[in-house]
Each structure stands twice: as structure tokens, then as C-alpha cells.
Amino acid sequence: MNDPTAPTIGASPWRSRTYRLQLSGAVISVFGTAAAPVASAFAILDADGSGTAIGLVSAAGTVPAVLFFLLGGVIADRLQRHHVIVAANLVSALAQALFALTVLTHTVHIGWLVAFAAGNGLAIAFRMPATEGLLMRSVDREHAARAFAIFRTGLNAAQVAGAACGGLLAAGLGPGWVLALDAATFVYAAVLATRMPAEGRLRRRTGLLTELREGWTEFARRRWLWTVVAQFAVVNALGVGAFAVLGALAADHTLGGARDWGLVLSCDAAGMILGGLLMTRLRTPRPLATAVAAGALLAAPPAALAAGTPLAVVCAAALLAGIGVEVFAVNWMTVLRREIPHEKFSRVVAYEALGSFGLTPLGAALAGPASDRLGLGRTLWLSAGAIAAATAVVLAVPEVREMRGGE
Incomplete structure (x- = not known):
């Protein structure tokens, strides 16, 4: 049976209708999602006035995503992936629309917001595996790197623009309307996903546990795969989770406070856009070793802060x-x-996502106590050293170091 989403070999990624629809939907929904946290934070503060409530709502959106990633992977392999994306986007749209309604009608209750955030987190657990599976299927191997680089660059640009616009829109229109805009972007992405062609014949279904074991077997039998995931469990816990806390503390203690920390984060975002543009052109004969080595660059910011370097260096x-x-x-x-x-x-x-990001909340939670006990500078040096050490260990794995690109 012919697969209508199978790419035309030798064609650019733009020849794939599925790719174009995915890119368009993802960019607009990420714009709304990036704008929403500013609005939701101020809506919660207006209702409750506490940082604890913001943290509770944030955690409620993270925990279901982590808990249901594996089930989301099974469902995305069982069903037409664009159908999973449609359903997940509609769930997110409903959650954000209800959040917006409570804010606009001044009936905000933290318990409701926790429920809305949990619904959105659950949608992420199903949307992410389906999106990545469909994205990689929608273009041929020759153009996969460039297609994914363009996709990532679009998402990063939307993230930066959405975050910048979120504060302005929340101040000008009010948080409720920004949340309503986020809900509308999810509806738009769902409509685009309905226009994607079917992937072709579905595979034969077996039991849920059998399918989870099949996925685990596929994951565990590749040494290069689980070693890199272990590396990024460390990198994400320390370079993402812990650094979000430690960087803000360092900016408060040794730099110019919130203004300088915002500039540092803006440079990080600019680097992601620049990196995406670079990867639309750059090819390497050893893509896996290049990927692993690039992880060491996440040690640079904590090292720069630990060394007390000027703001420009950070x-x-x-x-x-x-x-x-x-x-x-x-x-x-x-x-x-x-x-x-x-x-x-x-x-x-x-x-892969569960392993890579599962420790990130723990890194954020332990960063503050570690800094109090060991000192901020020492904790930052330990974070940078652990990231560099994890990278060196994985680069020593022959399957990682020697894997070459090509078909």
C-alpha cells in the first residue's frame, strides 16, 4: 500500500505538505504558549498573591507530562499521528480557554488552575511523541537535518517573540485575553493537523505492556542511545533545571539583578536561533559525536558565573x-x-524524553539548598564540572565516537 506521507526522495522539505502544516501549526501554537506564562503568573498573583501558587500551577503542568510520556509514545505508534496531534491540541485549547474564562470573569480559584494546567501537561505527553514521529517521517533522510533545523529555528523564534509579546499584551489587554489567544493558537494548530494526509496502513496492535516492552527493548539494546540519554539527564538537570535557579541567584549577587539576568536569557535564546540557522547549512561526518560534544557548551554559563566574569562574558x-x-x-x-x-x-x-528530562525538576529543586550548603560559587563550579564530565564519559563510548553519518 502506498504511503501518502512518504517523502519524495531528493525533494526539499518544503515539498512535503505534512511538514509545512506541522511547521505552521507548531510556530503559531508555540508563540501563544510562550506568551501564556507571563499572563498566567500575573493572573495567579492577582488572585492569590503568592509565589507558592505559581509554583503549584507550574508543577501541575509538568508532572502529568512526565508521568504519561510512555503512554503517549504507545498511542502515537498505534494511531495515525496527526489524529493524536489534533486531539492533544484540542485538549490544550480547552484547558487554556477555561483558564482564560475564569480570569476574565474574575472567578479564579487555584484548584481550578491546577486542573487546567494538569490537562495541558497531559496533552503535552501525547503531542510530543506524535509530533516528533510525524516530523521525521514527513521528510526524506537526505533533507532530515535541514528540515529539523528549520523547524527548531521557527520554534525558537516563536518562543522569543511570544515571550516578548506576552508581557506587553498582558499589560495592555489583560492576562485573560492573552490566555484566550493561547487557546486560539491551539485550535488553529489542530485545524491544520486535520489537513495532514494519513500516514498509511496502521501496524497490528498488541497489548499495552507488550508495546511498552517493545519500545524499551528498542531503546535499551542501543548502547549509544541510552548513554547519550544518561548524559543529558545530567546536562538538563544541571544546565537547565539548576541553572535557572543558580543563574538568577548569581545575577542578584554578582551582576545587575533581574535586568542582567534577562539579558543573559535573551543571549541564550539568540544562541538557539543562531544555532538553528547554522544547522540548516552545517553537516558533519559524525553527527552523534558532534551532538554529544555540543552538550559540553552548556557548562559555559555556570562556569562563567562561578568565575565572576563580567556580564559580557556571561x-x-x-x-x-x-x-x-x-x-x-x-x-x-x-x-x-x-x-x-x-x-x-x-x-x-x-x-528518551523521560530519561533526558526526568531529573530536570529535581535539579531545580535541589539547586537552592545545595547553594545554601556549599556556597553559590562552588555549586556553580560543580554543575559545570558535572556537565563536562558527563560529556567526556559519553564521548569515550566507541559506538558514540565512531558512528558515522550517511544512509
């Missing part, structure tokens, strides 16, 4: 870290596209 380190994120992401997805069977891709990606 910003340059953040720019390098952002570039490193995109060099890793594009090379990593290119390798996964080539090495993982399509019918098991979403399950493997779910295990």
Missing part, C-alpha cells in the same frame, strides 16, 4: 550554550531518524 557563554542546544538537537534527531524504526519511533522518543 552573555557570550549563554550564546554558546544556546548554539550548543541546537547543534545537539538537530544532529540527535537526524541520528534517531536514521537508526530507529518508524513504527517504534514514538515509543523510543518517549523513553
Whole structure:
């Protein structure tokens, strides 16, 4: 049976209708999602007035995503992936619309907001494996790296623009209307997903546990795969989770406070956009080793802060870290596209995401107490050293170091 989403070999990614629809939907929904946190934070503060409530709502959106990633991977491998994306986007749209309604009608209750955030987090658990599986299927291997680089660059640009506009819109229109806009972007993305062609014949279904075991077997039998995931469990816990706390503390203690910390984060975002643009052109004969080595760049910002360098140096380190994120992401997805069977891709990606990001909330939670006990500078040096050490250990794995690109 012919697969209507199978790419035309030798064609650019723009020839794939599925790719164009995914890119358009993702960019507009990420714009809304990036604008929403500013609005939701101020809506919660207006209703409750506490940072604890903001943290509770934020955690409510994260926990379901982590808990249901594996189930989301199984569902994405069982069903037409664009149908999963439609359903997940509609759930997110409903959650944000209800959030907006409570804000606009001045009936905000923290318990309701926790429920809305949990619904959105649950949608993420199903949307992410389906999106990545369909994205890699929608273009041929020759153009996979460039297609994913363009996709990532679009998302990062939307993230920056959405975050910048979120504060302005919340101040000008009110938080409720920004949340309503976010809900509308999810509806738009769902409508675009309904226009995607079917992937072709569905595979034969087996039991849920059997399918989870199949995904785990596919994940565990590749040493290069689980070692890189272990590396990024450390990198994300320390370079993302802990650094969000430690960087803000360092900016408050040794730099110019919130203004300088915002500049550092802006440089990190600019680095991701620059890295994405770079990866639309750059090819490497060893994409996996390049991806792993790029992870070491995330040690630069904590090292720069620990050394007490000037703001310009910290910003340059953040720019390098952002570039490193995109060099890793594009090379990593290119390798996964080539090495993982399509019918098991979403399950493997779910295990990969769970392993890579599962420790990130723990890193954020422990960063403050570690800084209080060890001192801020020492904790930052330990974070930078752990990221560099994890990278060196994984680069020593022969399957990682020697894997070459190509078909």
C-alpha cells in the first residue's frame, strides 16, 4: 500500500505538505504558549498573591507530562499521528480557554488552575511523541537535518517573540485575553493537523505492556542511545533545571539583578536561533559525536558565573550554550531518524524524553539548598564540572565516537 506521507526522495522539505502544516501549526501554537506564562503568573498573583501558587500551577503542568510520556509514545505508534496531534491540541485549547474564562470573569480559584494546567501537561505527553514521529517521517533522510533545523529555528523564534509579546499584551489587554489567544493558537494548530494526509496502513496492535516492552527493548539494546540519554539527564538537570535557579541567584549577587539576568536569557535564546540557522547549512561526518560534544557548551554559563566574569562574558557563554542546544538537537534527531524504526519511533522518543528530562525538576529543586550548603560559587563550579564530565564519559563510548553519518 502506498504511503501518502512518504517523502519524495531528493525533494526539499518544503515539498512535503505534512511538514509545512506541522511547521505552521507548531510556530503559531508555540508563540501563544510562550506568551501564556507571563499572563498566567500575573493572573495567579492577582488572585492569590503568592509565589507558592505559581509554583503549584507550574508543577501541575509538568508532572502529568512526565508521568504519561510512555503512554503517549504507545498511542502515537498505534494511531495515525496527526489524529493524536489534533486531539492533544484540542485538549490544550480547552484547558487554556477555561483558564482564560475564569480570569476574565474574575472567578479564579487555584484548584481550578491546577486542573487546567494538569490537562495541558497531559496533552503535552501525547503531542510530543506524535509530533516528533510525524516530523521525521514527513521528510526524506537526505533533507532530515535541514528540515529539523528549520523547524527548531521557527520554534525558537516563536518562543522569543511570544515571550516578548506576552508581557506587553498582558499589560495592555489583560492576562485573560492573552490566555484566550493561547487557546486560539491551539485550535488553529489542530485545524491544520486535520489537513495532514494519513500516514498509511496502521501496524497490528498488541497489548499495552507488550508495546511498552517493545519500545524499551528498542531503546535499551542501543548502547549509544541510552548513554547519550544518561548524559543529558545530567546536562538538563544541571544546565537547565539548576541553572535557572543558580543563574538568577548569581545575577542578584554578582551582576545587575533581574535586568542582567534577562539579558543573559535573551543571549541564550539568540544562541538557539543562531544555532538553528547554522544547522540548516552545517553537516558533519559524525553527527552523534558532534551532538554529544555540543552538550559540553552548556557548562559555559555556570562556569562563567562561578568565575565572576563580567556580564559580557556571561552573555557570550549563554550564546554558546544556546548554539550548543541546537547543534545537539538537530544532529540527535537526524541520528534517531536514521537508526530507529518508524513504527517504534514514538515509543523510543518517549523513553528518551523521560530519561533526558526526568531529573530536570529535581535539579531545580535541589539547586537552592545545595547553594545554601556549599556556597553559590562552588555549586556553580560543580554543575559545570558535572556537565563536562558527563560529556567526556559519553564521548569515550566507541559506538558514540565512531558512528558515522550517511544512509
